[in-house]
Amino acid sequence: MKIAFVGKGGSGKTTLSSLFIRHLAGTGSPVIAVDADINQHLGAALGLDEGVAGELPALGARLPLIKDYLRGSNPRIASADTMIKTTPPGEGSRLLRVRENNPVYDACARDVELDGQAVRLMVTGPFTEADLGVACYHSKTGAVELCLNHLVDGRGEYVVVDMTAGSDSFASGMFTRFDMTFLVAEPTRKGVSVYRQYKEYARDFGIDLKVVGNKVRDADDLEFLRSEVGEDLLVTVGHSDWVRAMEKGRPPRFELLEEPNKASLRALQDAADATYEVRDWEHYTRQMVHFHLKNAQSWGNEKTGADLASQVDPDFVLRESVAATA
Numbered sequence: 001m002k003i004a005f006v007g008k009g010g011s012g013k014t015t016l017s018s019l020f021i022r023h024l025a026g027t028g029s030p031v032i033a034v035d036a037d038i039n040q041h042l043g044a045a046l047g048l049d050e051g052v053a054g055e056l057p058a059l060g061a062r063l064p065l066i067k068d069y070l071r072g073s074n075p076r077i078a079s080a081d082t083m084i085k086t087t088p089p090g091e092g093s094r095l096l097r098v099r100e101n102n103p104v105y106d107a108c109a110r111d112v113e114l115d116g117q118a119v120r121l122m123v124t125g126p127f128t129e130a131d132l133g134v135a136c137y138h139s140k141t142g143a144v145e146l147c148l149n150h151l152v153d154g155r156g157e158y159v160v161v162d163m164t165a166g167s168d169s170f171a172s173g174m175f176t177r178f179d180m181t182f183l184v185a186e187p188t189r190k191g192v193s194v195y196r197q198y199k200e201y202a203r204d205f206g207i208d209l210k211v212v213g214n215k216v217r218d219a220d221d222l223e224f225l226r227s228e229v230g231e232d233l234l235v236t237v238g239h240s241d242w243v244r245a246m247e248k249g250r251p252p253r254f255e256l257l258e259e260p261n262k263a264s265l266r267a268l269q270d271a272a273d274a275t276y277e278v279r280d281w282e283h284y285t286r287q288m289v290h291f292h293l294k295n296a297q298s299w300g301n302e303k304t305g306a307d308l309a310s311q312v313d314p315d316f317v318l319r320e321s322v323a324a325t326a
Helices: 013-026 050-054 060-071 103-108 138-149 189-205 219-232 241-247 259-278 281-304
Strands: 002-006 031-035 110-114 117-123 158-162 180-185 209-214 233-237
Touching: 002 013, 013 031, 013 110, 013 117, 013 158, 013 180, 013 209, 013 241, 013 259, 060 103, 060 138, 103 117, 138 158, 180 189, 180 259, 189 209, 189 219, 209 219, 209 259, 219 233, 233 259
Parallel strands: 002 158, 002 180, 031 117, 031 158, 180 209, 209 233
Antiparallel strands: 110 117
């Protein structure tokens, strides 16, 4: 399953995504964790020293390698230079699979050990001094979107993406790349404001959206969230001594996480797993093409000097059974 964690800044989305990643790793499931927020905190939340986390290879800095690999022998893509963040795969494209080794993972992913289990971690990369005043952070997250467009994940395999704060992921089609979107909301008016934006934007695209209530202290907090988000409220998470210790850099064994919070994480996995049975790869591919054509017309054709609509392979559908390209 491809799973996104979203929410306003400070809502706790990175903490919740890191807990969910630890939970999945504890089940023995293969997990790819992606920090798609330029405020790079997921590595630290997974227990990496800040210095080590800061030296993780940035996807945005390796975009030429990613494009060249994913392009493969696709005859519709004249060169890697003409690929943009929304370029869809076609016959001859190389696809990424969760369990494999490939040059993209070799260059961009690092294993992180979590209580004896390893997950692959990839990061968008932070702003650098060279970016200030001249670059848009969407150029950083474009590498994530391109990888998601070429990623084939199967039952029991998980790709968990800690998204940029707020509703900025709607600036491209990346919000349609997920089987499940978990929106982390605090029991405040500001806390649910991003939910309303997501709900409105996602309505026309069949986005499966569930709310995770965070920092819920009492029945009044719970009632507030229920009144604001209704049946979209899936679970709530309260105070956690385990999280407080983790934030101090001294996390205990994950098995010592409080039982109510463990139950919430199990409920998140159950909700994500349930989407597998209703996956519609044709719809998924159509949405990919829709946003590619939209981006091509608005800026891509002009930037690359090519007709990017010609990159679309009308007979190609991304699905689990599609043959890999060497």
